[in-house]
Amino acid sequence: MSREWKIKAVLVIITAAVMAIGGFQLYSHRHYMTPIIAGPGVTKATKLSEFFKGLKGTKADTNVFFLEGKEEGGKILIIANTHSNEPAAILTALVFLENAVVDKGTLIIIPQFNNSGGRNTKPGDGYPLYFEIPTEWGNKKFRMGNRNASPLDQWPDPDVYIHYPDRQLLSYLDVRNTNRTWPGRPNGPLMEQVTYGAMQIMRQEKVDIAIDIHGAETMFPVTNCIVAPEKAMRIATMTSLTVKAREGFDNHVEPSPQGFRGLSHREIGDYSDALPFLLEAPTPFLDQPTGPKSVDFLLDGKDPFLVKLSKKRKLFVPYDETGWPMDKRVGQHCSVILEIIRQYSKKFPNKQLKIRNIPRYAEVVKNGVGHYFHNPNETDKKDIYYN
Amino acid sequence: MNIKNLKKWLGSFIFIGGLLFIFFSPGMAGTEIPKTKLPVLITSAGQSPDVMTINIVAEEAEIKYDYCDVPTAELLGAGVGLADKEPGPGFHVEINSDLDKFPKGTPYKTIIFAIGASLKGMGASGLTVESEISRLKELIDYCKKNNIFIIAAHVGGTSKRGAPGSDNERMIDTVVPFSDYIIVTKDSDNDGRFSKIAEEKGIPLTQIDYALDLVDIFKQIFQ
Ligand SMILES: [Zn+2]
Numbered sequence: 001m002s003r004e005w006k007i008k009a010v011l012v013i014i015t016a017a018v019m020a021i022g023g024f025q026l027y028s029h030r031h032y033m034t035p036i037i038a039g040p041g042v043t044k045a046t047k048l049s050e051f052f053k054g055l056k057g058t059k060a061d062t063n064v065f066f067l068e069g070k071e072e073g074g075k076i077l078i079i080a081n082t083h084s085n086e087p088a089a090i091l092t093a094l095v096f097l098e099n100a101v102v103d104k105g106t107l108i109i110i111p112q113f114n115n116s117g118g119r120n121t122k123p124g125d126g127y128p129l130y131f132e133i134p135t136e137w138g139n140k141k142f143r144m145g146n147r148n149a150s151p152l153d154q155w156p157d158p159d160v161y162i163h164y165p166d167r168q169l170l171s172y173l174d175v176r177n178t179n180r181t182w183p184g185r186p187n188g189p190l191m192e193q194v195t196y197g198a199m200q201i202m203r204q205e206k207v208d209i210a211i212d213i214h215g216a217e218t219m220f221p222v223t224n225c226i227v228a229p230e231k232a233m234r235i236a237t238m239t240s241l242t243v244k245a246r247e248g249f250d251n252h253v254e255p256s257p258q259g260f261r262g263l264s265h266r267e268i269g270d271y272s273d274a275l276p277f278l279l280e281a282p283t284p285f286l287d288q289p290t291g292p293k294s295v296d297f298l299l300d301g302k303d304p305f306l307v308k309l310s311k312k313r314k315l316f317v318p319y320d321e322t323g324w325p326m327d328k329r330v331g332q333h334c335s336v337i338l339e340i341i342r343q344y345s346k347k348f349p350n351k352q353l354k355i356r357n358i359p360r361y362a363e364v365v366k367n368g369v370g371h372y373f374h375n376p377n378e379t380d381k382k383d384i385y386y387n
Numbered sequence: 388m389n390i391k392n393l394k395k396w397l398g399s400f401i402f403i404g405g406l407l408f409i410f411f412s413p414g415m416a417g418t419e420i421p422k423t424k425l426p427v428l429i430t431s432a433g434q435s436p437d438v439m440t441i442n443i444v445a446e447e448a449e450i451k452y453d454y455c456d457v458p459t460a461e462l463l464g465a466g467v468g469l470a471d472k473e474p475g476p477g478f479h480v481e482i483n484s485d486l487d488k489f490p491k492g493t494p495y496k497t498i499i500f501a502i503g504a505s506l507k508g509m510g511a512s513g514l515t516v517e518s519e520i521s522r523l524k525e526l527i528d529y530c531k532k533n534n535i536f537i538i539a540a541h542v543g544g545t546s547k548r549g550a551p552g553s554d555n556e557r558m559i560d561t562v563v564p565f566s567d568y569i570i571v572t573k574d575s576d577n578d579g580r581f582s583k584i585a586e587e588k589g590i591p592l593t594q595i596d597y598a599l600d601l602v603d604i605f606k607q608i609f610q
Contacts, residue, residue, distance in 0.1 A: 237443045245597035255436070 029129045030119040030150070033386040034142050035376040036111060039098040041067035041357075045385060048110070051204065052186065052197035059153045060190050062115040063385055064201070065097055066108055073105030074344060074351035076209040077202060077274070078337065080111050082178050082264065084118040084145025086215035087298075088281050088329035091133065093213065095334060095372045096358060105353035108201065112387050113212075114178040114194065116153040118145035131295045133326075135370035137378075144298070148176035154190040164188055166261040174262065179212070182267035195267075202272040208351055209344055210274040212264040213333055215283030218306060218315040218324070222254050224282050226336060227265045229256040232275040235347065239339040247335055247361045250317075251279075275344070279336055281329035282317045299326045331364030420607045421568050421591050423536040424496040426467045426489045427609070429454045431501050432523050433558040434508030437543045438501035440598055442481070445499075448605035453495075454481040457512045459522065460529040467493040477512035497609075498530055499538040500562050503547035504554035516554050523561045531565070538608075539566035541581065542598040544574040564588050568608075572598055 001009070038045055044066035049056035051064075080093035093111040100107060112118050121127050121144070132139035151157070154176050161175040162168075164185050174180035175189055184196030202210060216223035228236035236253045243251055256265040256276075268276035284301040285293060291303055302323030310319040317324070338358055345352040359372065376384055429445060429452050431438040438456060445452050455462065455469055456479045462469055467484045468491035474480045484493075500523075509519055530537050539562050541547065549555045563569060563584050569592040571581040576594055585592035593604060 233439065234443050234446065237440055238447060241440070241444070241597065241599040245599035253436075 025129065026121070029121065029143060030152075032130070032141075032143050034140070035384050036063075036094055036387045037098050037374050037376060037379050038065060038383045038385060039100060039374070041100045041102045041107070041355075042097065042383075043068040048194065048197040048201075051200040052193060054186055054193050055197055058190060059116045059119065060114075060149070060194050062110060062112050062194075063387060064108065064110050066106065067097075067100055067102045068106045069102040069104045069354065071104040071354075074208040074348065074353045075106040075108065075205055076211065076341060076353060077108045077198070077205075077207045078110070079113045079198065079210065079212045079264070080109075081118055081145065082113045082212055083147045083214060084112070084114060084120070084143075085122065085127065085147050085286065086213075086283055087131070087142060087144065088215050088283065088326060088333060089213035090142065091326065091330045091369050092333040092337070095330065095364075095369065096337075096355075098374055099357045099359075099372055101356040103354040103356060105351070105355075106205070107353075107355060108205065108207065110198065113198070114145075114149055114191070116149035116190070117147065117176070117178070118143055118387075120146040120148065120150035120152075122146045126293050128293065128295045128298065131298055133299075133370045133373065134368065135373050135375075137375040140370065140373050148173055149178070149191050151176070163262045164192060168261040170262060179214075179264055180262035182262055182264050183271040195264075199268070199271060202268065202274045207272070207274045208348070209340060210264070210268045210272075210276045211337055211340065212268075212276065212278045214278060214280050215286065215329065216280040217287045218282050218284055218317050218319055219287050219289075219309070221316050223280050224250060224317045224332075225252045225254045225280050226340075227254045227256050227263075227278040227280065229258075229265055229269040229276060231269055232265075232277055235275065235340060235343045236277060238343045239336060242339050242343070243332075243335050243361070249332055249335075249361060251332060251336055277340055279333055281332050282319075282324045283329065284319070284324050301325055301329075325365075327365050327368050328361075330369045331359070331361035334358055334364055335361040419591065420593060420604060422610060423538070423568075423608055425451065425609060426484045426493055426495050427452045427497040427499060428458065428463065428469075428495045429499045429501065430458055430526075431456050431503075431508070432539075432562045433502060433504035433519060433554065434512060434514065435501070435503030435505035435543060435547060436508070437503040437541075437547065440542060441499060441501040441540055441601070444598065444601040445605055446483075448602045448609075450605050450609055451483045451485045452481075452499075453484050455479065456508075457514065457522065458526065460525040463495065463498070463526060463529055463535075464533075465492065466495060467491055494533065495535055497536045497538065498526070499540055500566070502539060502541045502555075502558050502562055503543040504558050506554070516557065520557060520561050523558075527562065527565045536568070537562075537566040538568045538570065539563045540570045540601070541575045542570075542572045542595075542601065544572060545577070548575065548578075548580075559584075564590075566590060569593070570595065570601065570604060572596070 049061045055061045080089035157172045161170040181191040182195045184192040226236045265276045265278040285298045467489045
């Protein structure tokens with residue numbers, strides 16, 4: 001063999017090895033399952049395909065849990081990981097799923113709304129594939145997902161995404177973004193079927209409150225806030241004023257624009273009787289001008305470049321060397337959800353909700369979110385579900 | 388300790404507690420809260436969304452208010468019901484006044500200005516900073532001539548403040564020195580601007596920690 005051929009052979013072997021190792025890692029990530037535990041309040045565990053049959057057998061189908069109180073009352077739906085790279089959402093949803101006791105009304109939880117997105121990654125940004133939350137019994141491991149569904153599950157992308165039914169022109173990527181495909185349709189692209197399935201839950205179950213949990217860049221003005229349309233504005237404003245006065249954290253209200261279609265806070269309200277609220281907690285990991293996208297950064301939100309930008313007043317939230325830790329984000333989400341429930345129950349006494357055993361902001365910050373997760377090895381097998 | 392002593396002890400405990408509460412009443416500092424009367428019109432000085440906060444807080448305090456974001460002096464003069472003006476783009480009207488007590492046309496006794504400039508808000512109502520200021524001047528003129536009690540409220544914090552001569556400060560200049568009562572959150576007044584106007588002009592001012600404290604203030608004003 002000539003020298004040239006030898007070099008070629010070595011290059012082929014290196015390329016094949018990189019592809020094999022990388023491919024294996026991506027394959028394992030896509031198929032990794034996190035055990036999640038149905039807590040004392042769970043009365044029914046089902047799938048999104050129960051509400052829209054078309055999802056059955058697809059990677060877009062996902063777990064749906066019902067926590068029904070003994071007494072009838074209002075109904076709330078909590079949607080998490082619409083964007084799987086904003087994982088404070090799933091952590092909050094699991095705090096509710098594993099701990100909530102519902103005395104009155106119904107709590108419905110979808111912990112991994114865009115299931116395909118939760119099995120996707122963003123290699124160009126160097127996303128970690130997993131992250132771990134410390135608990136008293138060891139670390140709980142989660143997949144770190146991406147904003148959009150995997151092209152393996154929905155392909156090809158159009159040149160532009162034409163929103164249904166408003167025909168607004170959106171970015172081609174948004175056809176895989178479950179916060180642009182609302183309200184969806186049964187015969188549309190897979191992600192429109194996912195949002196359609198959730199709309200079916202809201203219509204069939206007559207859901208009163210829909211909460212979609214997110215995280216947003218510190219350099220983006222719509223961060224650290226509750227986004228609500230006109231009809232949910234009063235409850236959102238009272239929630240914001242109350243958490244500020246009673247719990248000492250900021251969470252301003254942003255009106256949901258009428259002219260921007262496909263978002264949960266717009267379409268859920270327009271296409272069902274539910275009052276939608278989209279919660280944003282600051283997520284420094286999502287900002288562009290930062291250091292490496294490491295697991296530590298994802299969890300503590302500390303970044304020296306953002307500190308510099310903060311000093312130049314380029315950020316929309318207060319930011320210093322303490323970062324914006326995950327516990328703070330999850331704590332905010334817990335308190336805001338509990339306060340929305342309280343304000344709603346005050347305004348609609350015949351549709352009250354009473355939910356116990358959920359920590360508020362200060363408790364989550366003090367104890368850490370891991371404190372609220374239970375050990376799967378000490379849990380009855382029938383209460384363990386895989387996500 | 389016998390029961391009688393315990394009762395005595397409890398009594399003085401409650402008494403001292405009460406005194407402490409009065410002296411360290413949560414979230415409020417400043418002069419005594421003045422009283423005013425319904426009917427009330429809530430409006431904006433500068434068209435920022437803070438007026439929505441004021442409306443929602445008033446509703447929470449169970450104050451039956453009318454609302455218009457951009458009333459003219461003439462419309463204010465039409466009294467309760469605002470002459471049945473239809474809302475439209477950039478022109479919002481809400482009539483919540485108790486029409487049994489205050490039939491349409493009853494003159495307003497109180498007006499609340501939510502202060503905060505928003506170019507987007509003014510733009511949506513076809514206003515410029517200049518035309519907004521001249522509209523406000525006419526309104527204040529009308530209030531002074533007709534004995535309408537003016538409440539100036541600023542709850543937007545530092546984001547609704549700015550350098551001298553900026554849009555937010557001009558709204559403050561237009562309304563606050565001519566008001567009969569100033570309500571301001573601590574963070575809105577952290578440079579003491581509102582306190583200074585209040586002192587110079589002898590206007591009662593209440594500083595609150597949080598916008599939520601307005602619920603109690605509104606309840607007391609309209610007692
Ligand atoms: Zn998001």
